[in-house]
Amino acid sequence: MRKKILIVDDSNTVLLMEKMILGKHPFDIVVAHNGAEAVVKAAQELPDAILMDVMMPQMNGLDACLEIKRAASTAHIPIILVTTRGESANIEQGYTNGCADYVTKPINAPELIAKLQNVLAAAVAEPSVS
Amino acid sequence: MTDRHRRYIDQITRESSEYLQQLLAENDRLRSIIGELETEKTRAEASLREALSEMRVRESSEDSLRRRLEQTELESRAFADRYLQIEQQNANLANLYVASYQLHVTFDRQAVLGVIKEIVINLIGSEELAIYELSPDRRELLMIDSFGLDAATMIRLPVGLGLIGDVARSGEMFVVPSRQDMAAGEKVTAAIPLKVDGHIVGVLAIFRLLPQKDSLQPLDFELFDLLAAHAATALFCTAAFEQAKLRGDAA
Numbered sequence: 001m002r003k004k005i006l007i008v009d010d011s012n013t014v015l016l017m018e019k020m021i022l023g024k025h026p027f028d029i030v031v032a033h034n035g036a037e038a039v040v041k042a043a044q045e046l047p048d049a050i051l052m053d054v055m056m057p058q059m060n061g062l063d064a065c066l067e068i069k070r071a072a073s074t075a076h077i078p079i080i081l082v083t084t085r086g087e088s089a090n091i092e093q094g095y096t097n098g099c100a101d102y103v104t105k106p107i108n109a110p111e112l113i114a115k116l117q118n119v120l121a122a123a124v125a126e127p128s129v130s
Numbered sequence: 131m132t133d134r135h136r137r138y139i140d141q142i143t144r145e146s147s148e149y150l151q152q153l154l155a156e157n158d159r160l161r162s163i164i165g166e167l168e169t170e171k172t173r174a175e176a177s178l179r180e181a182l183s184e185m186r187v188r189e190s191s192e193d194s195l196r197r198r199l200e201q202t203e204l205e206s207r208a209f210a211d212r213y214l215q216i217e218q219q220n221a222n223l224a225n226l227y228v229a230s231y232q233l234h235v236t237f238d239r240q241a242v243l244g245v246i247k248e249i250v251i252n253l254i255g256s257e258e259l260a261i262y263e264l265s266p267d268r269r270e271l272l273m274i275d276s277f278g279l280d281a282a283t284m285i286r287l288p289v290g291l292g293l294i295g296d297v298a299r300s301g302e303m304f305v306v307p308s309r310q311d312m313a314a315g316e317k318v319t320a321a322i323p324l325k326v327d328g329h330i331v332g333v334l335a336i337f338r339l340l341p342q343k344d345s346l347q348p349l350d351f352e353l354f355d356l357l358a359a360h361a362a363t364a365l366f367c368t369a370a371f372e373q374a375k376l377r378g379d380a381a
Contacts, residue, residue, distance in 0.1 A: 013232045013248035020224040084257060085340060104342045106255040109221030110214060 002026045003120055006047040008038040008064070009082070010056045014105075018051060021109045022116075035059030039067045042074045049119055050079045051112075052099075054090065062090075062097050069098030078119035082107065222349045225253050229356055233364040237371035242364045243275040249357065250336055251277065254350050256319065258337035260284060263365070264298065264330065271298050271333055279337065294335050297321040301330050303354060308345030319346070322354050324362035331362050 005027045007018045019029055030045050032038040036059040038052060050068065054061040061081055068074045078100035083090055085104070094102055100119045103112050232245045243261060250259045258278040262271035271287040271294065290299040293316075297304050304321040306312045312319070317337045324332040334357055339346075 011248045011252060013228060013245060014252045016232065017224065017228045017253070020228065021221060024220065084251065085342075105252050105340070106343070107252075109224070110217050113217075 002028055003048040004028045004030060004045060005116070006030045006032060006038065006041055006045060006050045007052075008032045008035070008041075008050065008056070008061065009053040010034055011053070014053065014082075014107075017107065018112075021107070021112060022051075025113060035061055035064030035067075038064045039071075039074075042068045042077060043071060046074070047077060048123065049116060050077055051116070052079055052081055054081055054083045054094070062093055065094065065099050066097040076123070078123050080112075080115055080119060222352070225349060226352055226356055229253060229353060230360055233360045234367075237368050239365070239368040239372070242361075242368050245364075246334065246357065246361050247275065247277050249353065250334075254336065254346075254353055255340045255343040256336045256338060257340060258317070260335045260337075261332065261361075262287065262294070262298070262335065263324075263332040264289070271295060274332075293318050294321050294333055297323050298330060298333050301325065303358065305346065305351070305354065309339065310344075320354060322358050324365070325358055326362045326366045331366065334358075334361060 003026065005022055007015060007022070007029060008031075009015050009018070010033050015031055015033075019031075022029055030041055030047055032041045034056045035052075038050065038061075039059070041047075042050060052061040052064060056064075059067075061083075065079050065081065068077060068079065075098075079098065081091075081094045081099045081102040083094070083102055083104055091102055100122070101115045103115060229249045232249070233242065235245075236242060246261055247259065250256055260276040260279055260281065261274050263274050264270070265272050269289055271289060273281060273285045273287075276284075287295050287298075289295050293304060301323045303323060304318065306316070306319050318335055319339055320334075320336040322334040322336070323330050324334055
C-alpha cells in the first residue's frame with residue numbers, strides 16, 4: 001500500500017535529492033519549503049510520515065514538529081528530523097518536541113529508507129486513537 | 131511275578147507311553163512355535179534393514195537439504211549485500227544527478243552560488259566553505275561567496291601563495307581524505323580548482339567537515355570532479371547571460 005510522505009526543506013537541492021531517494025519506493029510525495037508551510041500541509045494532506053529539515057526560514061523544523069504534535073488531527077503523524085549537525089542538544093530538543101527519529105546530513109539513502117519504514121511500521125502497530 | 135506285579139508293570143508301561151506321546155506332541159508344538167518365531171525374526175530383520183536403509187536415505191536427504199539451505203542462506207545474504215550496494219550506487223548517482231541538474235537549472239548568479247553552497251553543505255557535509263574567482267589580472271583570488279566562515283581575512287588571496295592560492299596556480303585539486311590526515315592548525319579539507327575548458331577561473335575551498343563525518347567517501351571525490359567542471363561552467367554561463375542581457379540578446 002502506498003504511503004504519503006511530506007518532505008520539508010528550504011533547499012531545492014535537498015528536496016530533489018529526497019524525491020529521488022523516496023521515488024524508488026511506494027511513496028507519494030508532498031512538499032513544503034518551510035516549517036509554517038509544513039504545519040499547514042500536514043493538516044491538509046494528513047501524510048503517513050514527515051521528513052523535516054531543522055534549519056529553515058519562517059519556522060524551523062523543531063517548532064514545526066511541536067505545532068504538528070500539538071494539533072489533534074496531526075499528532076499521530078511520525079516525524080523524522082533531518083539535521084545538519086547531530087549534536088545531542090539538537091536531537092534531545094527534537095525528541096522533546098515529538099519527533100520519532102532523526103537522520104543527519106549528508107543523507108545516507110539506505111539509512112533514511114530504513115528509518116522511514118520503521119516509523120511507518122510503528123505507526124501501523126500503534127494506530128492513533130483519534 | 132504275581133498278577134499284581136504284572137498289572138503294575140502294564141500300567142507303568144501304558145502311562146510311560148502316554149507321557150511319551152504327550153512329550154512328542156509338545157515337541158511338535160514347540161517346533162512349530164520356533165518355526166513361527168524364526169519367520170517372525172526374519173521378517174523383523176528385514177523390516178529393520180529396510181528401516182535402517184530408509185533412515186540412511188533420509189539422513190542423506192536431510193544433509194543434502196541442510197547443505198542446500200546453507201547455500202541458499204549464503205546466496206540470500208550475497209543478494210542482500212548486492213542490493214545494498216546497488217541502492218548505495220543509485221543514491222550516489224542520484225547525488226551526482228541532483229548536483230549537476232541544480233547547477234544548470236538557472237542563469238541567476240546568486241542562485242548558482244546558492245546551489246554550490248547547498249551541494250557542499252547537504253551532499254558533501256561541510257558548513258564552512260568559500261568560493262573564489264580569479265581577478266581579471268589573474269594575480270588574486272577574490273571571494274565571491276562563503277558560508278560559516280569569518281570571511282574578513284580571506285576576501286583576497288594571492289595566487290601561488292598558501293594552500294588555496296597554490297591550487298589556483300597549479301590547477302591540481304588538494305584533498306585531505308580524513309580528519310586524522312589533517313595537519314595541525316590546518317582547516318582546509320579540499321580546495322577544488324574551478325575550470326572552464328581547462329582554464330582555471332576560481333577555487334572552491336571546503337574547510338572542516340560536519341562533526342558526524344570523519345572522512346571523505348568515494349562519492350565526495352566524484353562530487354569534487356563534478357563541481358570543478360560544472361560549478362565553473364555554471365558561473366561562467368551566468369556571467370555570459372548577464373553580458374548578453376546587457377547587450378539585449380537575452381530577455
